[in-house]
Every structure is written in structure tokens, then in C-alpha cells.
Amino acid sequence: MSRATSLGFSPDRLARIDRHLKAYVDAGKLPCAQFVLARQGQVVHQALAGEQDPERGTPLAENTVFRIYSMTKPITSVALMTLVEEGLIALDDPVAKHIPEWKDLGVFDAGIEPAFMTKPCARPMQVVDLLRHTSGLTYGFQNRSNVDAAYRKLKLEAFHGGADLEGFVRQLARLPLEFSPGEAWNYSVSTDVCGYLVQKVAGKPLDEVFAERIFRPLKMVDTGFFVREDQRSRFAACYEAKPGGGIKLQDDPTTSPYLGPPQLLSGGGGLVSTAADYLRFANMLVNGGELDGARILAPKTIRLMASNHLPGGADLTQMSRSLFSESTNAGVGFGLGFAVVFDPPKTLIPCSQGEFYWGGMASTAFWVDPVEEVTAVFMTQLIPSSTYAIRRELRTLVYGALMETNA
Template sequence: MSKAKSLGFSRERLQRIDRFIQDRYIAPGRLPCAQVLVARKGEVVHQTLLGQQDPERGVPLAEDTVFRIYSMTKPVTCVALMTLVEEGLIALDDPVARHIPEWKNLGVFAAGLEGAFMSTPPARPMQVVDLMRHTSGLTYGFQNRTNVDAAYRKLKLEDFDTGDLDAMVATLANIPLEFSPGEAWNYSVSTDVVGYLVQKIAGKPLDQVFQERIFGPLNMADTGFVVREDQKARFAACYSATPQGGLKLQDDPQASPYLAAPKLLSGGGGLVSTAADYLRFANMLVNGGELDGARILAPKTLRLMASNHLPGGADLTQMSRSLFSESTNAGIGFGLGFAVVFDPPKTLIPCSQGEFYWGGMASTAFWVDPAEKVTVVFMTQLIPSSTYPIRRELRTLVYSALMESQA
């Protein structure tokens, strides 16, 4: 990109990104594809396009390839809720039971199995902020850790086609929390419940709220809960990692559940998108809530979201009970929808104070650096996201190419 030098980046060092990913991941068959967009002050300074969006059929990766972004849906859902907070329709310290009355007597697990749980009262009521920062006491079934997450699996709580958001919330009313709200951080279906609150308070389906409040204003035409007919030829194949370091087809793009509208509009992981679309979302965030004249949130709201909200100023290594996390780093807290760097030296990687980010189950990732006005989106399709340390590696590669720092 010719703009790289004028925006403080070394073009030669940015090219290391392509060589590194090609040699380390694409050529050995560890990743099917890789797309990287690096931008500063809203201007793209580098794009990586490597591999194939559909290796089974020999379809090369394209700039407009459509990806499953899984948990990169979460920041979108939290932004949607904060638009309602700004309108005074809900508050972060509201008890969740005010909006979900059937959760009024939700207890904390003491003993037992699904159908015969014993519980105790929580130390305090769950608040909306607990859902946003994953301190609610809820969990994910795939963690395979406790009797509570076993109940989630048995009841198929995370199945997009088992029931809708109303059914999920009703089922959760009969399953105890893993801990009292605020006592720990546990990656969970909390953001799906945030999506339920958005839908209920706005009085419209979640996909419509997203379209009206975020996707439409930001011109994110390729982002949604279903792969449309006009997107099918651009939809990527998704793979799972094999023990031998290879790839096994996990979701065929021509026979994928994403080709039909889901029953459950998952605010925690249901969206598909493109790198260009998600970069527009990230650029809105780095600009303090506005992009190209479309104001989504106020700057103060965005700063609140991108602050560490873990109790006592703790980081994730101190608070997490989760066996699955998009972050295992010291010096990193959690805000309202994404991880937040608050002590850069502890991370042992190049980053900025106040940088925030998240990723998805298929190894996708993004980060927003307000100090440097840098945004990065990384797209691929490999499950699980913990297979390779490419996200940390990518941070090092990008920041080693930044020659003119503002922070």
C-alpha cells in the first residue's frame, strides 16, 4: 500500500506478515487461508490474501470472502446494548431480574445434576454489567468442566436450531449459576443474554436491531446471521485442526447451516462477515463511536466500554475460571464486550495502554489501538482458536512495522 509510509509504517516490514503466514501456516497446510487488514487513521496500509477460501474446490481467497466470525459477534451485541443505554432504556447496574423476571430466584450451584440441582442464594443479584464482562456466573457447555455446563450440553443451549432466545433464557432460569455474580470471570453465554435484552428492550428481532443501529449506518452490507444467496459463492470453508497438524473439513460452505436463517439469533457467536465489513466496525470504535458521518456511540460511552471492568482492577489471569478463553495474558482485563490491555509490560508483547480486542472460535481476531489509531482484522477458518499462537505473532509483526509511534 502506497499510504503505508505516510502513515508511519514500513512497507518492507509489513511484507514480513505475508512471508511469515505463508511459510509458517499456509504452505505447511496448517491454515486454509489468511486475510489480514492493517489500517491507521481509517486508511488501509496493508492487506494479506493467502490460501484458498474453499480448498476442497480450489477456490482462492478473495478480498470479499465471507467468514464465520463466531465470538467477534460479541462486541457488536455489546455496542447494540450500549446504544440503548445511551437512550436511558437500560442501565449497566440494573439487576438482570428487572428485565428477566423469571431469573429472580436464580441460585448458585451447590450440588446435584440437571433436574435435581441444589443451590444457594447468590451473594448479590446479577447486574447487566456482569453479562457484558462475563462475571455473571453463567457458562458454556463446551467447557466440559462442571455439572452446570453438563446441563447446558444436555439441554443443547448453544444449538442455533434448538430454540430461540426466549427459549434459551427460559431454560437458563432452571439451571444454577456456577458462582455468585462478580466473583470470577467465566467465558459464557452471557452475551447471548445481552442479545436477548437488546431484542426485548428494542422491541424488534436482534438481526433487525443490528441492521438499523449498526450495519446499515456503517454500510456493513456483508454482515448478518445468514449467508444470502448472493454471498454463497464467496463463503469460506471451515476446518478443524487434526492432531497431526493438518486440516479436517468441519463445515462445507455448500452444505452449511449458515445457508438458512437460524432459530437462535446468537449475539454471542452467530454472525458471518467480511474483513472489510469488520474493519469498518473496528474503525468506528477507534474513532470513538463514529465513521464517515455515522455516529453509533458517544466517545465517553466508548471509553467506558474499553476500560477494565473486572472487580478490583484484576486481570484475566487472576479472575478467570474458564478453560476456554480468547486471552491468557497477564496485564489484560475485560471491558464491556472485549479484552482490554491495562498493563502493557505484563503482556510481554508489543501493545498499547487501552488497546482492546477479541477473537472468534475459528481463529479470527481483531484489535483496536486508540493510542496509535491502528486497527487490525485477521480472518481465517480453523477451529479451535487455541491451535496456534498466530494472534500474538501477528501483533508482534504489525507493531514491528510501525516506525512512527504516537504513544
């Protein structure tokens, strides 16, 4: 009996995943695709398609290094929660307690940078607002408001050549919030601010905190803020979708800024990693905060993180003011670092109550299903992540192959 069969999956149905990914690559829609599926911590299936560097014909490998962008956010959130567990910071702390320069932050009323008119916040921003993206902060790429235009003007989201974390936080103190904390959900630089809080509360640089509290205990040997010399031959090229179809090179792995340490240690999007490394992180989460004897968080803390924290129990379609308000988020809320399914039928795809997940700008993704004890990691390098619905398709294919369920 195969491992897949012994863990409740149909090997024949899992093979659909390989065909599906190969079709994307063969059609020129993706440069490469890697998918790893595990149950109860054991790898059930792995699929590889395409080349990590099509310009040079370098094949995709199991240990290819990818830019994971916003899949950095759950790692930052976990690091912050380790400090919460130690009583060094609390979810209901006013952010201004830790960032005094933010004490008088106002909400946008009118004007453009630098002549903004503001009104007072209805209540102070709390640490929980940063973790669940209800802070009132935004992203420059949203292209929706005068506030995000100011983010673009100040190049707030530049990892390389911009400000460091301290300077980043000082720049944000000059700008208004888009809304009063807790009033809406808006995808934002909130997790970068969480990274700053981790660094400040722990009293050491963010990369050192990640290494000490997460990467070394979990043996995530290929995850960091830049590509080391010994990883360069494994670093993937990143592509951008062309408006008329097809893809074009966006970041060459031989000249990429990721080859050196960034100025801004971005807890919101700065890490590179491998599928194997990220699967270890996901397996720690599904296992209640522990993996192979390394305890990162307590089970109750993981459950708290994987609960819907949107005010009033709303879902993202009701609360979102950003690019993530589409109907595919029906029945999906947001926890402390990732999206959380709380009403599976509304999602219109097979999934479990309490399943949580997130993805990155280059179309990478992961999910954790505590009910079925399933973890999955998808890696590719195509910007933007909204180009194809491949992440939803993969979940449908996986659950279409799961023959023995726990629910």
C-alpha cells in the first residue's frame, strides 16, 4: 500500500494535480510550479513542473528557492505571538504604547501629502488591529486613495534602498490612517509594523529573532531575508503576467536585489524560502505549535490565531475595503496572521471549518486544515497573484482526492 493510500488519498486522483500544473506551464502561463501535500506531517504527494530559470533552461528542483512575499506575514505573526506568550506585549495594547510617535495618528479627512487634513480616531489602534489588518494602514499598490498615493510617493514599501524598519515607522507617523481602527479590513503594511514591534520588544534585529525563535528550532535552513551565496544556483526567476497573455521576466535571479541583505527587514513580504522549509512551518501550525520536539507556540495560542477576529464575526466580503473583497472570500474571515474559513459552504470549494491559509504576490500559497490534518504548499513565481485561480483549483483537486475524512 502506498503512503498516499494509507493516509486516505487516492493516488490516481492525486495525479490530476501533476497534469493540472503541467498544463499551466505548457501553456506558458506559469514559469514553474511546485506543490507539496502532507497529512499528519507525512508528505503524501509532490508535483514539479517547468523550470526555475527558463531564460537559462535550469530545471525546477525540490529545493528551489522562491520569493514568498506575503507568506512572510504568518511567520512574523507567529514571532509576535511568542512574545505575547511571554507577557512582553499584549493583543489589546495600544500600539502607541510601543510606538510613542504614533500617539496622535489621525484619520484621513481631505487633502494630499504633505497637506493632509485629519480627524481623531474613534479609538486607539491596538496590536490586534495590526495582526488582523483592521489598523487603518494601507498599501501603496492599492491605488485607491490619497493616502496610498502618499505611500507610493515616499516609497514606503521598498525593501532595497529605502528606509530601515525604524525609518519606515517614522515615515508612517507623518501620514493619516484610511479609517479608524476596527472599522474595516484593509490589506496593508500592518504586518511590517508587527515586525518592528517584534524587533523592538525582543531587543534585537528581526532576522535574528526569526532565526532564534522559528527558523533554527524548526530546521528551516533555506529561509531568510536574502539569498545566500550557497543558494544562488537554486534561486528561481520571477515573472510578470503580460496584459495580452504570456509572461515576461520581472526579476533575474543572477542580478536580483535579493542576492544581498535588504535595507528594510520586511515582516510583511521580505523572505525567501523553499517548499520543504515552509511545509515544516505549516506542519508546526497544524500540530498545535510543535514539530519534532521544537515547541514554538502553545496549542491554545494557535487556536486563537486561527479564529476569525473580524469585528462582529463578519467575513472579508463585508469588511474589506481593498483588493481582497471579491466574492471568493465569502465565509472567510481573518485571524492573527492569515485568512480563516468559518462558513465552508459559502466558499463554494471543498474545505474545512477552521482551515487557515495565505499566499504571496508571486502566486505562492499555503493552507493548513486542522480537521483533516492536511498541510499544503504551492510555489511558483508569477506576479500578480490574482492572474489565475490556481490556488482555489488546487484545493478542489486535493479534496477531490481525499477518500477518508475526519469530518
